[in-house]
Amino acid sequence: MSAETLARPVTEPWGFFRVEVVRIDELTPTFRRFLLRPVGEERLADPGFDQRIKVVPPSPQGIDAMPTDPEWYAAWRALPAEQRPPFRTYTIRGFEGEGLLVDFALHGPDGPAARWAIDAALGDELLVLGPRAVHPGPHGGIDFVPPARSDHHLLAGDETAAPAIARILEQLPADARGTVVVELPEEADAAYLPAHPGFTVHALARGGRPHGEALVERVAAVAAEHLEAHPGAEPEEVDIDEGLLWEVPRNARGGAALKSAPLYAWLAGEAGTITAIRRHLVKELGIDRRAVAFMGYWRQGRAEN
Numbered sequence: 001m002s003a004e005t006l007a008r009p010v011t012e013p014w015g016f017f018r019v020e021v022v023r024i025d026e027l028t029p030t031f032r033r034f035l036l037r038p039v040g041e042e043r044l045a046d047p048g049f050d051q052r053i054k055v056v057p058p059s060p061q062g063i064d065a066m067p068t069d070p071e072w073y074a075a076w077r078a079l080p081a082e083q084r085p086p087f088r089t090y091t092i093r094g095f096e097g098e099g100l101l102v103d104f105a106l107h108g109p110d111g112p113a114a115r116w117a118i119d120a121a122l123g124d125e126l127l128v129l130g131p132r133a134v135h136p137g138p139h140g141g142i143d144f145v146p147p148a149r150s151d152h153h154l155l156a157g158d159e160t161a162a163p164a165i166a167r168i169l170e171q172l173p174a175d176a177r178g179t180v181v182v183e184l185p186e187e188a189d190a191a192y193l194p195a196h197p198g199f200t201v202h203a204l205a206r207g208g209r210p211h212g213e214a215l216v217e218r219v220a221a222v223a224a225e226h227l228e229a230h231p232g233a234e235p236e237e238v239d240i241d242e243g244l245l246w247e248v249p250r251n252a253r254g255g256a257a258l259k260s261a262p263l264y265a266w267l268a269g270e271a272g273t274i275t276a277i278r279r280h281l282v283k284e285l286g287i288d289r290r291a292v293a294f295m296g297y298w299r300q301g302r303a304e305n
Contacts, residue, residue, distance in 0.1 A: 013138070014130060017038050017044060017127065018039040019125065019128050023099075030105055030159055031192045032104050033101060033104075038099075044132065045132060045137065045139060047138070050144045050266075051139075051142050053128055053131075053141070054089055054129035055089075055113060056129070057088070059112055061085040063125065065079075088111060090163070102163075103192075145256050145257075146264040147261045147264055152179070153172070153199075154178060154179055157182060157267060158269035159269075162189075162192060165193070166193055168266070169194050174196075179222050181215060185206050187203075190203035212270055219267075219277050223281060224285070227262060227286075245275060247293065249291070263291065264291050265281055265294075266293050269298075
C-alpha cells in the first residue's frame, strides 16, 4: 500500500496514514510512548483535547489488508473474520516535529494492540486513521465538549483513559477548575499525569482490588463534595454486552449541550465501571445528563475492535 494509495480528497476530513515507529519511551511501569512518523508527505491535524484515532497494529493479517477507502468500515466488516486486521481506538497524546505521539497502557485489556506494544521495535509500521491536516475541519472525534461555563470539571477513568485525561489537562486554561480521578495499576503510574494549577488529581493505585472499585468510590466522594444531592431519573439501561456505551451530549451545531453547569463530568474506561459512575451521578445526585459525557472504551474480559 503506497502513500499515494492512502491519499484522500481534501473533502474527506479523515484518512489513513502509514506511520513508522521512530522512538519508544518508557514513561512508567504501565505507560509506553511511541513517536510515530508518517511515511508519506501528508500530516495529521491536531484538533486538541481528547482527539481519538484508530490504530491498526502489525498482525498476522498484515496492515496492507486493511481497507482504506472512505467506506473502510463496511469493507472491513465484509471480510471473513480471520482476514480482518485488528484495530483499536487511541488518543493523540501530542506531536513532536512531524511525528505523532501515542501512549499505550500495557496493563490494559489483552488485545492485539497492547500485545504488539509490549514487543514493539523501532521501524515497525502501522496504520493510523486520523484527522487530516489539509482538511479545514471540523474533523470530529473529540468527546470533551463542556458547557461554555462550568464551575467544576470532573475527569475520571482508568488507565485506558489516562492519555486523554492528560491531554485535556494540558490544554485547559489555567483558570479552569476541577478534579481528576484515575485508577491505575501501580503507584508509580501516578507520575504519568500532568499537574494543572486548578485541578486536584487523585491517582489511585489499584493494588489487589477489583478493577474499577476504587474509581467508583472516589468519584462518588468527590461529586458529593461539590453537589447537593437532588435524586433524578433513572438513566436508560445500556446493554454493555451487546451495545456501545458511548454518549457525548451535543447540540445540533456540534457544540456543548448546555450553556452552563455546576459540574461537567467526562468519564471513560471499562464499560461496567463507567455505567456505575454514570448511574450514581445522574440518578443519585441528579446531575443533568446533558452535563455527563461517558465512554465505555472496553469491557472486562473482552478484547474488541
